[in-house]
Amino acid sequence: MxxxxxxxxxxxxxxxxxxxxxxxxxxxxxxxxxxxxxxxxxxxxxxxxxPRQVLDAIQHYYCHDHSNVHRGVHTLSHRATEAYEGAREKVRKFINARSVTEIVFTRGTTDAINLVADSLGRDFSADDEILISHMEHHSNIVPWQLLCEKTGAQLKVAPINRQGELLLDDCLALMSDKTRLVAIAHVSNALGTINPVERLIPAARDRNIPVLVDGAQAIPHQAIDVQALDCDFYAFSSHKMCGPTGIGVLYGKQQWLERMPPYQGGGDMILSVSFEQTLYNELPYRFEAGTPNIAGAIGLGAAIDYLDTIGxxxxxxxxxxxxxxxxxxxxxxxxxxxxxxxxxxxxxxxxxxxxxxxxxxxxxxxxxxxxxxxxxxxxxxxxxxxxxxxxxxxxxxxxxxxxxxxxxxxxxxxxxxxxx
Amino acid sequence: MDDKHTLMDLYRRSVLQHSRTPHNFGRLDAADLKAEGHNPLCGDKLTVYLRLDGNDILDISFEGVGCAISLASASMMTEAVKGKALSTAQSEANDIIGNFARPDARWNGDRLGELAALGGVREYPSRIKCAVLPWKTLCAAISKTEQTVSTE
Missing domain, CATH: 3.90.1150.10 (Aspartate Aminotransferase, domain 1)
Known part of the structure; x- marks a missing residue:
């Protein structure tokens, strides 16, 4: 099992x-x-x-290395930046993403899904559909309902059976030319069901439909390889995998992220700002407005190190x-x-x-x-x-x-x- | 919660008996007043029905689903207010709700009769809303509130 x-x-x-x-x-x-x-x-x-290793890493950061990232020329800013970006590389390796440009730090899974709904969904219209399953967590339902309210798009729901398994054929039958995104849990939080994403994703790929996988419940339990899965987005939270609360990750394929508009505006997500025109920063910083959760990212990196030592x-x-x-x-x-x-x-x-x-x-x-x-x-x-x-x-x-x-x-x- | 509180302080014999076989359970046909209560976090849902004789509660019943605490509280409530004037029932309900909400205040058990058995719930902050739901629903029915009340 x-x-x-x-x-x-x-x-x-x-x-x-x-x-x-x-x-x-x-x-x-x-x-x-x-x-x-x-x-x-x-x-x-x-x-x-x-584990103590995560708590120690956070304490060490605040006792020795804290400053803001990507800003100062002084030693502490450099150390903080190295540690923060080091954590991003640990995440990349942990899920086998191609590049750190595909790793966006968020507040958690919910924030990651909202980012995609807000940004990717910005040009959805009344002719479009979003496909989810009946076993989704509210965080993979409500952002899409909000998007539907805003754009007139339709939410389609793939059915499940009495065992709590996705009816894959029905799910595939619900994919159409109108489907702009499939958003599905890798593992159901309420039922424990592991969804057959490795079969669903290629079917969506054949129809040119991007797939967002809610990995919140999968990431602590099994090795995740986003390239092998070939998913377009993979969202997860640090606190479900022995890391701190308030930090999570959106993995997004570069080809999607680079054509998506920014989610929130602020510092760090820009190259230059004038009242006439603002140039946005490169990936992944374009999606990380404001001072990020630096200690959270470092704690998540320590959690990944810890999980890696066990395997x-x-x-x-x-x-x-x-x-x-x-x-x-x-x-x-x-x-x-x-x-x-x-x-x-x-x-x-x-x-x-x-x-x-x-x-x-x-x-x-x-x-x-x-x-x-x-x-x-x-x-x-x-x-x-x-x-x-x-x-x-x-x-x-x-x-x-x-x-x-x-x-x-x-x-x-x-x-x-x-x-x- | 300290260790001297035992489960039996919460689930007293009378609480368990009322939850297993709630009194006045079921829909009351020709109810003069009714209200629905919902506790979204627990999924508890109940409806309180009142039949009146002037300003007195001639009959009262409830139906719905809930945990042992909310069922027992509802069952005991129907026994406590049946036959009383609406104004008396409302003031007793407010009194009980106030008692649940103030864990530090002395639980005025002497004049509560059987209801005193619910006092143990005050040691369980996450469960107080279960005990309160029927009483808030009763108040809503008395004040003829149409909307569903919630303890969240």
Whole structure:
């Protein structure tokens, strides 16, 4: 059940090689008691935690190297610029982009998607269509609705099945001469479904339709190669991959970025300004108005270094094993209904227990030290599709282990005893 | 929340009983007043129906979906205000809402009867809105507010 379709052997003897004890030692936040119980942090799809290496990098930057970037001739400005641009190169390498000119720092995935909607969408008209799927996060729905309101373009929604899988043929059938963009989640935050983007993108390519992939939930779980995917845009957030909040990335193919108008105006995105005419800066700075989140980028770079030392392949294999273990343990409980049972899934288990409200589950679990997310997960159309107000969602990271899952299962047993 | 608060302070026996088998649950035909309440974050949705005899609440019911806390709060609310004057019900509702909203104030449980069991929710800031929703919806019905109320 991983990206390559291999089902890992979950027996103890063949557990993937990843030193979970050592890794857990890198995350200070994990070593605390919540309501008298050890913390089992299973809300990683909402936000991951940071290793000491990331915290140290941010502290070091502010203690030794901080100044504004791309501006001064003094030593600190030079150091800050080197560190900031160094982080951009780390991002480029991490997702295998051709050039750093294709790496735009944003506030996060939401900001990256809004950038594309605002800039690429500026010449959309009432004759145009934008295609998304039924399982999108609100951040990959609402920017397109705003664009449709502004331009008169139509939003088309590709359907899903009861397992929470994209109906690819229906999706392809919705692509037409009118389609200006396909925007789709790589991994669903509410269901864990891995969408078949490697099949969808070539089909869109045949029709000359650009594809934006919302990678927020995919980037922490598997190696991403934007050239192999051949996507036109790939958006993701630092805080879901052990980096700081408030920073994210828009990868955009140069051919698109260079013909897109600026998103926001301000300092750093210009070459020269006069009241008669302003010349915009080159890529990617044209899309980075104002003083950027320098420390955030440096923290993200440190997170990438950290993930690289473990290896995304090891992380994917370890998490696939843990997902199999967790899915099996949770499924054995009475009254469990899994929401999202796609054949291809990444680290998310969404479920309901009989008619116990997810928020009651969340409160009981919190008393056992277990942090999960409850509610609609910013994917209300998904909840409506399954006819439920929300779900309980446990989401995994490579620093989780089987004890976390066992603690979750014990907490669920207590909730079932209380509410039945 | 400190460790001495146990789950049983929140989910007291009477709270669980009311949530499992809510009283006065269902649509009230020929209702004189009704209002809808919605808590978008939780997905909780409920409708409160009132039948009047002059200015008195002859009958009250509610229907909808919600967590144990909001269902129990709604169920207890219907028992608490049935037969009372609208003005009394409204002032009691405001009193209860005020009590939930002030975690530091002493929970005036003595005169609340069964409703006192809901007091544990004050230790759970994220859950107070669940307990408050039915009461706000009742107030909306009494003031004949057409629009959906929300605790967000």
């Amino acid at each position: 991983n990206a390559t379709g291999q089902i890992p052997d979950s027996s103890n003897s063949a557990r993937p090689a990843l030193d979970n004890d050592r890794i857990r030692g890198d995350f200070p936040i994990l070593h605390q008691s919540i309501n008298g119980c050890p913390l089992a942090y299973l809300d990683n799809a909402a936000s991951s935690q940071r 995304m392949a090891s992380i994917a294999a370890y998490e696939a094993d843990l997902l199999t273990y967790a899915t099996s343990a949770i499924s054995e409980l009475p009254g469990i209904r899994l929401i999202g049972t796609a054949a291809e899934k990444a680290g998310v288990i969404s479920f309901n227990v009989d008619d116990i409200h997810p928020h009651d589950l969340g409160t009981v679990l919190d008393h056992q030290g277990v942090a999960i997310r409850t509610g609609h997960h910013c994917a209300m159309p998904v909840m409506e599709f399954f006819g439920i107000p929300g779900t309980a969602r446990a989401s995994l990271a490579f620093y989780n282990n089987r004890q976390d899952i066992d603690q979750l299962v014990e907490g669920l047993k207590l909730a079932i005893r209380m509410f039945q």
